[in-house]
Amino acid sequence: MRGLYAVTPDVVNLENGYWGIMAEPVRREFIRQTDMINYENTCYVRQRSAGDFEGVRTKVAEAVGAAVDEIALTRGATEALQLLIGGYNKLRPGDAVLYADLDYDSMQYAMNALKACRGVDVVKFNVPESATQQAVLDAYARALEVTPKTRVLLLTHVSNRTGLVLPVAEIVRMAKAKGIDTIVDAAHSWGQLDFKVSDLGADFVGFNLHKWIGAPIGVGFLYIRKERLADIDRDMGDEDFPEVDIRSRVHTGTVNFATVLTVPAALALHQEIGAAAKQARLRYLRDYWVTRVRSFKDIVILTPDEAGSYGAITSFRLAGKTSKADNDAVVAQLRDSYKVLTVRRAGVAKGQCIRVTPALYTEEADLDRLVEALAVVTDTKAG
Incomplete structure (x- = not known):
């Protein structure tokens, strides 16, 4: 799948919810x-x-x-x-x-x-x-x-x-x-x-x-x-x-x-890839990082694990950090210190959050970087 896409190596792009980049044939x-x-x-x-x-x-x-x-x-x-x-x-x-x-x-x-x-x-x-x-x-x-x-x-x-x-x-x-x-x-x-x-x-x-x-x-x-x-x-x-x-x-x-x-x-x-295969891959990538960070200190995953309740996209926030400034700071830290791109989302009743969206071209190593960054952001390793 990665070979179908030409993607910048300068950042791990986990903000694929904005739009989907075209595969090379497209x-x-x-x-x-x-x-x-x-x-x-x-x-x-x-x-x-x-x-x-x-x-x-x-x-x-x-x-x-x-x-x-x-x-x-x-x-x-x-x-x-x-x-x-x-x-x-x-x-x-x-x-x-x-x-x-x-x-x-x-x-x-x-x-x-x-x-x-x-x-x-x-x-x-x-x-x-x-x-x-x-x-x-x-x-x-x-x-x-x-x-x-x-x-x-x-x-x-x-x-x-x-x-x-x-x-x-x-x-x-x-x-x-x-x-x-x-x-x-x-x-x-x-x-x-x-x-x-x-x-x-x-x-x-x-x-x-x-x-x-x-x-x-x-x-x-x-x-x-x-x-x-x-x-x-x-x-x-x-x-x-x-x-x-x-x-x-x-x-x-x-x-x-x-x-x-x-x-x-x-x-x-x-259609060549197959809708069912795409869905399975995207859910796998989502599970790959979510299962690793659910136990991290002060991290709140907003999207449930229940079957049928999620696809590729999952959002999180740090406990008690519900403001625009709080979440912008985390997005900036992930981007500037770890080269991981996410995006802040507003409008959720209980407070703002950070959206993570892998794509078909995303690899496990990309998500490992996110997990490692969140471990530092949440001070989980120190705890």
């Missing part, structure tokens, strides 16, 4: 497509790009297990989810929308904006830390019970803050039983976990292709179950496509053509 294809676009320019775009883009959309739909008319390409999961949240047209004044502390910041902003533009009440609640799957289910059940006017629930499959994998299908069923629609944020899950969109049970989902699938930066897609298309408005009154075409729900103007044209190469490599 990078070479991106350069080839970039050169072609620059060379042929609008001669290509005006004559052939529409058919090629439709081919890309078809490959994405097949890979995620959806019909092609349920898929529209976007510039990422953030754009996809903003369009789903902002375009959902069944809300009425007095309704409520619900989200949790572990949901992504941009999606929280989009939910908050519904108060002004739709006249709804916006309710936020906290997911337990560190949670079992049952505790998460109980927390969502309580939130839905105490907010009976909820019409839309935002639900994140894999939290960018802690890496917690939520029992999405069960929560979606719970919500549907109460007549509540769920918009699922799958930005971090597809490619990190082995699943198809039908496994989620949700009618509205936003995905990334530049994280765990490994396409170039700037591409994702949204999914709307075909029977629900009318419940999402056209994007800014789009008239490029018929109202019955899901592509009318996205209007972004000129995109990076080479990025989109490289998606099939990323999907091909993803």
Whole structure:
């Protein structure tokens, strides 16, 4: 796996949750497509790009297990989810929308904006830390019970803050039983976990292709179950496509053509490696370092070890160190003294934390360096 990636030797990069670097075959294809676009320019775009883009959309739909008319390409999961949240047209004044502390910041902003533009009440609640799957289910059940006017629930499959994998299908069923629609944020899950969109049970989902699938930066897609298309408005009154075409729900103007044209190469490599194999490897790498540091002095692992509750991402903090300054200091120490790159994450109800995200190219020796650094940071060896 390491041979598929060209990675800087100057630092151990354990901040792969931002986006996934392209494997070398994908990078070479991106350069080839970039050169072609620059060379042929609008001669290509005006004559052939529409058919090629439709081919890309078809490959994405097949890979995620959806019909092609349920898929529209976007510039990422953030754009996809903003369009789903902002375009959902069944809300009425007095309704409520619900989200949790572990949901992504941009999606929280989009939910908050519904108060002004739709006249709804916006309710936020906290997911337990560190949670079992049952505790998460109980927390969502309580939130839905105490907010009976909820019409839309935002639900994140894999939290960018802690890496917690939520029992999405069960929560979606719970919500549907109460007549509540769920918009699922799958930005971090597809490619990190082995699943198809039908496994989620949700009618509205936003995905990334530049994280765990490994396409170039700037591409994702949204999914709307075909029977629900009318419940999402056209994007800014789009008239490029018929109202019955899901592509009318996205209007972004000129995109990076080479990025989109490289998606099939990323999907091909993803499928060659195998989703199940990727999931197993990423979980192995996560377990490799977590099992070694759980007993360290004053270290608090936020992500549970329960099967089905994690993938590659796990976050930690030092006991009692919950501020931005506290966690920035640890991130800086790991980076500057040990050449290990991590990232601080805010927004968790019980305090800020540090996210560790290995990638497929990560080796055990990389994680050994993290473990050795944390032993010093926590003064475990001295203790």
